[in-house]
Amino acid sequence: MGPLIPNGILTDEWNIIIAVLIGLAFGFILEASGFSSSRKLAGVFYGYDFAVLKVFFTAAVVSVIGLYYMDYLGWIEMGMLYVHPTYVWAAIIGGAIMGVGFVAGGFCPGTSLCAVAIGKLDAWIYVFGIMIGVFVFSEAYNVFEGLYNGSFLGNITLVDSFDIPASWIIFGVTVIALAAFFVSDIVRKRIKKVFY
Amino acid sequence: MDKASENNKHVYWNPYFGGFLLGLLIIFTFYMTGRGLGASGAMKSSVVTLVDKVSHEHTVNNGYYSKFVQGDESPMNTWLVFESLGVLAGAFISGSLSGRIGFRVQHSPKITSRRRLVFALTGGVLFGLGAQIARGCTSGAALSGMAVLSTGGFITMLAIFGTAYLFAYFFRKNWI
Structure with a gap:
């Protein structure tokens, strides 16, 4: 019955080994999908390459359907899984700042690590930038503290927020993802190709 | 480098295939650890460690750093740091297999x-x-x-x- 380590089925020592193995697979999948190329990643914002949209939403839909099925079958206990907490304004403002950083730098942290691994020097600089960003936030924590800890709604899910069953939400997310895939293919055909 | 691998430089996986595998990996991660994946956490730990090396007093007194320094344990000893080391290795393996390694x-x-x-x-x-x-x-x-x-x-x-x-x-x- 999962999750295995929090339930004590696997001992804590496995945590580190599993961390490295999961990281290996994560890095391999991202790099093989082309996420070590900033020009490929940025394509999603200009309509010449929708790999980010397709990989990201396929992964989101597969994982949410899979986890809820495993919960239904009794293989995993949904209530024990860590739900990213909701701090409304921190999520909106933090997300907005990340959005500008994404289109300016062409990476997000995970993809930049993949690009670092294959020798992209722009990614090395980008990671250095992330560290400066973390440093700035920490040193000016007093300024951000209100935003960081404010508008806290708890570790809630969309089921709590909208008060409709998870199955309907998952169905809705899946339909939106499929529609986005369909539209993205139409858009890409109309946009001038960019070679990179 | 021979022509075949030169031509293959930009051949990536089908995005739906990559997304499907990534979805399975997220399920596996939750199944094992009860939590999801991450990336920026490792960079945060690096910053905390660097600052802690320069001035331990400063990290203890700072409202944010102090969340991540406890006792004698290194702030680098976190799940996400090990995961990120794996990411670097995994991406390097994938890049090597497709001939995408090189400083540029x-x-x-x-x-x-x-x-x-x-x-x-x-x-x-x-x-x-x-x-x-x-x-x-x-x-x-x-x-x-x-x-x-x-x-x-x-x-x-x-x-x-x-x-x-x-x-x-x-x-x-x-x-x-």
Whole structure:
């Protein structure tokens, strides 16, 4: 019955080994999908390459359907899984700042690590930038503290927020993802190709 | 390098295949650890460790750093740091198999390397700052959040992509 380590089925020592193995697979999948190329990643914002949209939403839909099925079958206990907490304004403002950083730098942290691994020097600089960003936030924590800890709604899910069953939400997310895939293919055909 | 592998440089996986495997990996991660994936956490730990090395007193007195330094344990001894080391190795293996390894600055032919690096640095600073405010990046907050239907995860995802589309016009010269 999962999750295995929090339930004590696997001992804590496995945590580190599993961390490295999961990281290996994560890095391999991202790099093989082309996420070590900033020009490929940025394509999603200009309509010449929708790999980010397709990989990201396929992964989101597969994982949410899979986890809820495993919960239904009794293989995993949904209530024990860590739900990213909701701090409304921190999520909106933090997300907005990340959005500008994404289109300016062409990476997000995970993809930049993949690009670092294959020798992209722009990614090395980008990671250095992330560290400066973390440093700035920490040193000016007093300024951000209100935003960081404010508008806290708890570790809630969309089921709590909208008060409709998870199955309907998952169905809705899946339909939106499929529609986005369909539209993205139409858009890409109309946009001038960019070679990179 | 022979011509075949030269031609294969830009051949990536089908995005739906990559996304499917990534989805399975997220399920496996939750099944094993009860938590999702992450990336920016390792960079945060690195910063905390560096600052702690320079002045332990400063990290203990700072409201944010002090959350991550406990006793004698190194702030580097976290799950996400080990996971990120794995990411570096995994990406290196994939890149090696496809002949994509090499030191270079990748940028549009319309801009200089210097301009690309300046924008990469700026983008990194912003992403690092935003990821701290939102308690996670595209991996930890958005993707892993969405896998368990976290409201915050969905808000973060919409904010990241929504803003990036809004601002894409101003950065277009760098990419197209």
